[in-house]
Amino acid sequence: MSVQGSFFDDQHAAGDISLLNGELAYYPQFFNKAESDDFMRILMDTIAWKQESMNMYGKQVLFPRLMAWYGDAATSYGFSGNTFSPQPWTPELLNICNRITPVSGKPFNSVLLNLYRNGNDSMGWHADDEPELGLHPVIASVNFGATRRFILRYKNDHHLKHELALQHGSLLIMKGSLQQYWEHQVPKTTKEITGRINLTFRFITP
Ligand SMILES: O=C(O)CCC(=O)C(=O)O
Numbered sequence: 220m221s222v223q224g225s226f227f228d229d230q231h232a233a234g235d236i237s238l239l240n241g242e243l244a245y246y247p248q249f250f251n252k253a254e255s256d257d258f259m260r261i262l263m264d265t266i267a268w269k270q271e272s273m274n275m276y277g278k279q280v281l282f283p284r285l286m287a288w289y290g291d292a293a294t295s296y297g298f299s300g301n302t303f304s305p306q307p308w309t310p311e312l313l314n315i316c317n318r319i320t321p322v323s324g325k326p327f328n329s330v331l332l333n334l335y336r337n338g339n340d341s342m343g344w345h346a347d348d349e350p351e352l353g354l355h356p357v358i359a360s361v362n363f364g365a366t367r368r369f370i371l372r373y374k375n376d377h378h379l380k381h382e383l384a385l386q387h388g389s390l391l392i393m394k395g396s397l398q399q400y401w402e403h404q405v406p407k408t409t410k411e412i413t414g415r416i417n418l419t420f421r422f423i424t425p
């Protein structure tokens with residue numbers, strides 16, 4: 220994809236964002252409005268959304284969002300005391316995966332989906348650094364629905380931050396040593412907003 224114009228006059232401008240010890244690439248309008256609207260509606264209706272719980276200091280606590288896990292049968296994924304077995308790929312998930320793979324330059328065999336029902340749903344600080352993702356994972360994050368803040372902070376200096384507003388139809392690629400040195404979060408907001416779906420495509424060592 221070519222980069223033309225400035226970020227201010229060309230909404231299609233896309234590009235690499237180089238951080239200290241980490242790399243991002245952001246494509247604000249990777250999917251056009253019509254196809255993004257379609258994906259949002261179809262994913263809302265066809266994905267097996269569930270509110271999972273995690274063990275926190277000996278107590279079961281509900282995740283503040285709905286989740287789902289899809290991918291190749293051989294992949295399974297553990298975090299926060301859970302092990303997820305994937306549901307088989309749906310046509311839309313395969314379609315999205317096939318569209319983003321040429322940009323990521325790496326194949327994916329699974330996708331974690333998150334549904335933020337409103338501003339009260341969120342995701343806390345974490346890095347996607349589980350061993351089954353490998354040392355320098357390429358993770359492709361696709362966004363439909365309401366724009367949400369995506370904040371990164373440097374693990375060794377929390378003052379060092381970078382923020383993006385992930386919009387409807389956007390693609391964010393996280394790569395290099397980003398997960399090793401940075402954490403990210405999607406904070407709650409008091410704004411009246413509609414739902415948002417985020418998909419993170421990953422390659423899990425089978
Ligand atoms: O919703 C987002 O933008 C972030 C999702 C995320 O960080 C994850 O699934 O690990």
Ligand SMILES: [Fe+2]
Nearest residue numbers: 345346347403
């Ligand atoms: Fe993450």
